Amino acid sequence: MSRILEQKFSIKVPEIIASWLEGDKGKVSLEKRIKGQTVDLIQKTHGYTFIVEWKSAGTLSLIASTISQLKELVAKMGDEDVIPIVAVPFMGEAGRRLCAKEKISWLDLSGNAHITAPGLRIQIEGKSNQFKSAGRPKNLFAPKSSRIARELLINPQTPLTQRELARKTNLNETLVGRIVRELERENLLIRDEKGAVRPANPNLLLDAWSESYKFDNHHIISGFTAQRTGEETMRTVAENLEKNGIEYAATGLAGAWLLSHFASFRIATFYLRDTPRPDLLKKLKITEQSNKGGNIWLVVPDDTGVFEGASKRDGAICCAHPVQIYLDLKSHPERAQEAAEAIREEYLRWGGAV
Numbered sequence: 085m086s087r088i089l090e091q092k093f094s095i096k097v098p099e100i101i102a103s104w105l106e107g108d109k110g111k112v113s114l115e116k117r118i119k120g121q122t123v124d125l126i127q128k129t130h131g132y133t134f135i136v137e138w139k140s141a142g143t144l145s146l147i148a149s150t151i152s153q154l155k156e157l158v159a160k161m162g163d164e165d166v167i168p169i170v171a172v173p174f175m176g177e178a179g180r181r182l183c184a185k186e187k188i189s190w191l192d193l194s195g196n197a198h199i200t201a202p203g204l205r206i207q208i209e210g211k212s213n214q215f216k217s218a219g220r221p222k223n224l225f226a227p228k229s230s231r232i233a234r235e236l237l238i239n240p241q242t243p244l245t246q247r248e249l250a251r252k253t254n255l256n257e258t259l260v261g262r263i264v265r266e267l268e269r270e271n272l273l274i275r276d277e278k279g280a281v282r283p284a285n286p287n288l289l290l291d292a293w294s295e296s297y298k299f300d301n302h303h304i305i306s307g308f309t310a311q312r313t314g315e316e317t318m319r320t321v322a323e324n325l326e327k328n329g330i331e332y333a334a335t336g337l338a339g340a341w342l343l344s345h346f347a348s349f350r351i352a353t354f355y356l357r358d359t360p361r362p363d364l365l366k367k368l369k370i371t372e373q374s375n376k377g378g379n380i381w382l383v384v385p386d387d388t389g390v391f392e393g394a395s396k397r398d399g400a401i402c403c404a405h406p407v408q409i410y411l412d413l414k415s416h417p418e419r420a421q422e423a424a425e426a427i428r429e430e431y432l433r434w435g436g437a438v
Contacts (some may be wrong), residue, residue, distance in 0.1 A: 142172035145271035173215035227387030238311040243280030299415035307370040314349035340423035408429035
């Protein structure tokens with residue numbers, strides 16, 4: 085952690101906690117040794133004892149390790165009434181979910197917090213990230229770079245060498261080596277005695293990717309086709325794509341339906357390798373819309389890695405891999421969030437944090 089950021093933590097965290105309790109900072113101790121473990125900050129005020137561990141970035145790997153440290157310390161302290169808190173510059177959505185699952189309170193220097201303790205409940209949301217330069221390198225899950233995470237999540241129990249990853253992802257070994265080192269630095273990968281790597285915790289790797297994934301970065305063509313249901317739209321368009329020799333893969337709600345028959349849907353979404361020409365749209369009987377109000381989305385991906393792991397489902401329709409469908413559902417309407425949970429429960433059950 086930079087010295088400037090560390091100073092901000094030591095000053096701001098006590099102020100934030102005091103703001104919840106009539107402005108009284110009480111007694112603040114920095115880097116105090118308790119039960120053989122060093123704690124970044126202990127603050128006692130209004131009858132509460134807050135134990136705070138801070139990290140310079142809100143990455144899931146750092147949050148997960150901090151939660152483990154805090155739980156270990158609380159267990160050592162026995163019956164003492166303390167409130168463990170994870171503090172970061174900005175807590176992302178996936179980090180918030182992880183803290184909620186582990187029942188650990190958190191705050192960030194951007195002004196958000198979720199604190200739960202006997203007689204105390206603080207919930208502050210909606211503050212924007214004031215530390216956007218802090219955190220994971222920007223290119224870790226960039227379009228081409230994310231091929232590495234995808235390959236490792238498709239077969240999370242199979243260690244792969246950097247050379248094998250380069251061959252499977254069609255990336256040069258220099259780029260693969262750099263991304264692998266960054267993923268290791270984030271504690272998202274582990275390496276065996278032969279140098280091959282696999283996810284340290286597949287759930288954390290998927291959550292880290294999901295947090296930075298932007299479906300709208302793809303080129304999305306919204307259209308309308310005269311079908312009564314989403315299933316009819318999906319089947320008709322898929323059949324016509326097959327007839328015209330167009331490579332495709334269903335994703336989003338259509339993909340979720342193919343995997344689990346989760347629920348009826350209106351919008352059928354397909355990845356296409358190339359931008360469809362007007363004559364193809366005419367053959368597919370699709371009228372292009374100016375916004376996302378149609379019932380068919382044709383998506384030209386920002387990287388062709390989205391087709392990795394695709395397979396035929398329901399007899400004849402090509403469907404993207406469950407990992408890709410889960411990522412895409414984050415930005416879809418209707419019952420997309422429920423569908424994502426269903427896909428994760430049925431196809432992406434790896435144990436550990438979710």
